[in-house]
Amino acid sequence: MLRIEGLTAEIDGKEILKGIDLEVPTGEVHAIMGPNGSGKSTLSYVLSGREGYEVTGGSATLDGVDILAMEPEERAAAGLFLAFQYPVELPGVGNVTFLRTALNAIRKGRGESELDAMQFLKLARERMKALSMPEDMLKRGVNVGFSGGEKKRNEILQMALLQPSMAILDETDSGLDIDALKIVSDGVNAMRGPNFSALVITHYQRLLDYIVPDRVHVLMQGRIVKSGGPELAQELEAQGYGAVQNAA
Amino acid sequence: MPAVTETIETVQSVTESTYKWGFETDIEMEFAPKGLNEDIVRFISAKKNEPEWLLEWRLRAFSAWKAMVEPRWAAVKYPPIDYQDAHYYAAPKTKVGPKSLDEVDPELLKTYAKLGIPLREQEILAGVEGAGSVPAEGRMPVAVDAVFDSVSVATSYKERLGKEGIIFCSISEAVQEHPELVRKYLGTVVPQGDNFFAALNSAVFTDGSFVYIPKGVRCPMELSTYFRINAKSTGQFERTLIIADAGSHVSYLEGCTAPMRDENQLHAAVVELVAMDDATIKYSTVQNWYPGDAEGKGGIYNFVTKRGACRGARSKISWTQVETGSAITWKYPSCILQGEDSVGEFYSVAITNNYQQADTGTKMFHIGPRTKSTIVSKGISAGHGQNTYRGLVRIGAKAKGARNFTQCDSLLIGDLCGAHTVPYIENRCVSAKVEHEATTSRIAEDQLFYCRQRGLTQEEAVGLIVNGFCREVLKELPMEFAVEAQKLLQISLEGSVG
Numbered sequence: 001m002l003r004i005e006g007l008t009a010e011i012d013g014k015e016i017l018k019g020i021d022l023e024v025p026t027g028e029v030h031a032i033m034g035p036n037g038s039g040k041s042t043l044s045y046v047l048s049g050r051e052g053y054e055v056t057g058g059s060a061t062l063d064g065v066d067i068l069a070m071e072p073e074e075r076a077a078a079g080l081f082l083a084f085q086y087p088v089e090l091p092g093v094g095n096v097t098f099l100r101t102a103l104n105a106i107r108k109g110r111g112e113s114e115l116d117a118m119q120f121l122k123l124a125r126e127r128m129k130a131l132s133m134p135e136d137m138l139k140r141g142v143n144v145g146f147s148g149g150e151k152k153r154n155e156i157l158q159m160a161l162l163q164p165s166m167a168i169l170d171e172t173d174s175g176l177d178i179d180a181l182k183i184v185s186d187g188v189n190a191m192r193g194p195n196f197s198a199l200v201i202t203h204y205q206r207l208l209d210y211i212v213p214d215r216v217h218v219l220m221q222g223r224i225v226k227s228g229g230p231e232l233a234q235e236l237e238a239q240g241y242g243a244v245q246n247a248a
Numbered sequence: 249m250p251a252v253t254e255t256i257e258t259v260q261s262v263t264e265s266t267y268k269w270g271f272e273t274d275i276e277m278e279f280a281p282k283g284l285n286e287d288i289v290r291f292i293s294a295k296k297n298e299p300e301w302l303l304e305w306r307l308r309a310f311s312a313w314k315a316m317v318e319p320r321w322a323a324v325k326y327p328p329i330d331y332q333d334a335h336y337y338a339a340p341k342t343k344v345g346p347k348s349l350d351e352v353d354p355e356l357l358k359t360y361a362k363l364g365i366p367l368r369e370q371e372i373l374a375g376v377e378g379a380g381s382v383p384a385e386g387r388m389p390v391a392v393d394a395v396f397d398s399v400s401v402a403t404s405y406k407e408r409l410g411k412e413g414i415i416f417c418s419i420s421e422a423v424q425e426h427p428e429l430v431r432k433y434l435g436t437v438v439p440q441g442d443n444f445f446a447a448l449n450s451a452v453f454t455d456g457s458f459v460y461i462p463k464g465v466r467c468p469m470e471l472s473t474y475f476r477i478n479a480k481s482t483g484q485f486e487r488t489l490i491i492a493d494a495g496s497h498v499s500y501l502e503g504c505t506a507p508m509r510d511e512n513q514l515h516a517a518v519v520e521l522v523a524m525d526d527a528t529i530k531y532s533t534v535q536n537w538y539p540g541d542a543e544g545k546g547g548i549y550n551f552v553t554k555r556g557a558c559r560g561a562r563s564k565i566s567w568t569q570v571e572t573g574s575a576i577t578w579k580y581p582s583c584i585l586q587g588e589d590s591v592g593e594f595y596s597v598a599i600t601n602n603y604q605q606a607d608t609g610t611k612m613f614h615i616g617p618r619t620k621s622t623i624v625s626k627g628i629s630a631g632h633g634q635n636t637y638r639g640l641v642r643i644g645a646k647a648k649g650a651r652n653f654t655q656c657d658s659l660l661i662g663d664l665c666g667a668h669t670v671p672y673i674e675n676r677c678v679s680a681k682v683e684h685e686a687t688t689s690r691i692a693e694d695q696l697f698y699c700r701q702r703g704l705t706q707e708e709a710v711g712l713i714v715n716g717f718c719r720e721v722l723k724e725l726p727m728e729f730a731v732e733a734q735k736l737l738q739i740s741l742e743g744s745v746g
């Protein structure tokens with residue numbers, strides 16, 4: 001379970017998160033919606049420990065453990081995964097090398113044995129097939145020259161390989177065509193179960209038709225201003241954020 | 249701690265503890281008295297029982313050297329070197345040039361075992377300390393010539409190579425056994441008076457490797473020489489000569505390490521390559537001399553002249569270097585492209601960390617028609633390291649249709665280091681085509697964070713990104729050494745990770 005209480009954070013001395021309270025019980029998928037610049041990505045970076053995002057107050061725990069005190073790689077080992085809004089290119093680093101290094105790092109952190117090249121390839125091919133990703137994407141540099149949609153699919157592939165217990169998906173649906181949206185959603189749904197939770201950041205209600213959330217939260221100006229069931233997303237789609245703001 | 253600051257500090261904190269090759273072998277040694285004069289040159293020549301012509305050759309080099317001044321145009325800084333304050337000959341007291349491994353001093357065998365260098369023939373190069381995830385099975389054997397201070401102590405696979413007519417031995421032995429070949433080629437690529445350090449080397453060189461590949465023979469295994477400086481207050485002056493006769497093919501690799509000391513030690517080598525018609529020489533270097541400590545104290549001065557002559561048509565010489573060690577590196581492996589359609593290549597990775605300085609690059613002399621050269625240089629600077637690419641592409645009037653492509657990329661880690669690119673292009677042929685590309689970049693914070701979010705530590709992330717940056721060069725290394733080189737890159741940039 002991810003529990004966030006009174007979380008405040010700033011970038012370059014500017015307060016962005018102004019007191020976030022949020023709980024994602026294990027096994028649930030929650031959605032976060034909110035206008036551009038409201039602090040959605042900031043929240044995902046603060047939770048995953050990015051440099052420059054300074055926590056000024058509050059707490060965040062994953063299964064009771066304080067994650068804010070950990071290094072980013074320790075948070076990853078603890079089961080936290082972030083699908084980036086803008087996946088990063090690593091020129092010259094083969095995707096297969098990266099994926100295997102990452103998986104083995106996580107496995108090591110969990111006290112599991114490392115996979116050799118053959119074992120890994122078998123697993124990667126399996127997962128790629130499920131995501132309809134062409135195999136040659138393994139050979140290419142990490143995200144280098146990938147189309148927007150391919151980058152997003154590569155994020156989901158990583159999630160499928162690393163098997164996190166808590167995934168934050170930051171606008172993974174943006175830039176996906178209709179078929180890809182369905183494939184990616186299937187990828188996320190396949191992970192759903194009693195030991196997996198997710199925080200899905202999106203601007204579009206459409207994604208939530210495929211990944212039906214347990215709860216929907218509205219983030220505005222650094223605060224959760226409203227929470228509700230899946231119907232809240234539909235309300236927002238129909239009325240925009242103005243209505244929520246006025247009501248809040 | 250913020251990730252980038254941490255990286256910089258990690259990188260800066262590289263200390264002796266990360267240089268795993270810095271031990272000293274306690275062995276009885278024989279030295280020439282300190283100092284440099286004609287008598288010392290004669291002493292060395294006599295020690296090696298050399299013919300009169302070679303002594304004269306050395307003496308000519310020595311008088312040329314006396315008239316020369318040390319080059320100061322490179323972008324490196326160091327206090328004046330006292331050439332009289334070093335031993336120019338240092339050898340283990342066992343007899344020179346043992347015939348079999350059983351005759352080699354066990355201390356030396358232990359030294360090479362500790363360095364991970366296999367001298368026994370059935371053994372294969374396992375790489376330095378747990379280079380390991382690659383299984384040992386199926387790897388090609390590697391023939392090794394081991395040079396310890398001033399002498400070669402062992403050369404493996406000589407007999408097996410001999411069956412194909414290949415000569416692989418120390419240059420001292422070649423002088424005795426194949427004087428006609430040595431005399432024919434020695435100094436024909438790098439003349440005695442070529443430059444200050446080459447002249448010094450020509451006067452006092454003590455050992456090195458000699459390779460001759462006969463016509464039409466493809467050398468069945470990697471050849472390699474492992475240079476080890478051990479003794480205090482000595483310089484190492486090795487001389488390597490490789491001749492690939494028409495239609496032959498050879499891949500050769502050199503590696504080097506030295507103990508950690510406060511003093512700076514001079515390593516001034518000369519390497520000459522000759523490729524005849526349709527011959528190919530692939531020369532790879534993994535240079536890991538002691539780089540000095542985190543404050544810039546100690547380390548090897550690596551002042552080296554390497555040059556290859558593509559004498560024959562369609563011949564090819566390819567230099568690949570991974571330069572991670574040395575306090576100062578001054579070297580420009582070059583190609584003289586005489587034969588028509590001959591090809592020269594230079595692939596380089598140079599890392600400077602702490603107070604290391606590197607001024608390195610290549611010279612490509614296009615003389616014959618349709619000659620082609622490729623230069624790919626990757627410089628990585630961290631700490632207070634200074635890294636300069638210095639290159640010359642000269643295209644002569646007769647080099648019709650010659651082509652060069654140069655790419656120089658620099659990667660900076662932290663903001664105390666520096667990267668410089670100094671390309672010279674001289675083109676006297678209108679039909680020739682010369683292209684040059686250069687980039688300078690930093691390891692981006694988002695790249696590090698992306699890797700760490702996926703579970704990699706700071707050091708692993710830097711290592712992965714740096715290896716990615718160097719990929720085009722690393723893939724040119726023989727497979728046996730690529731893994732080792734990758735590890736070395738990471739280690740050179742790491743602190744002592746517990």
Ligand SMILES: Nc1ncnc2c1ncn2[C@@H]1O[C@H](COP(=O)(O)OP(=O)(O)OP(=O)(O)O)[C@@H](O)[C@H]1O
Pocket residue numbers: 011012014016034035036037038039040041042043085
């Ligand atoms: N380095 C920075 N310095 C100052 N302000 C910053 C910095 N980085 C982000 N911000 C600001 O923080 C606010 C929140 O940004 P964030 O990326 O979290 O928004 P978001 O909700 O993810 O928006 P979007 O829907 O467009 O992705 C924005 O106003 C942004 O301009």
Ligand SMILES: [Mg+2]
Pocket residue numbers: 040041042085170
């Ligand atoms: Mg965002």
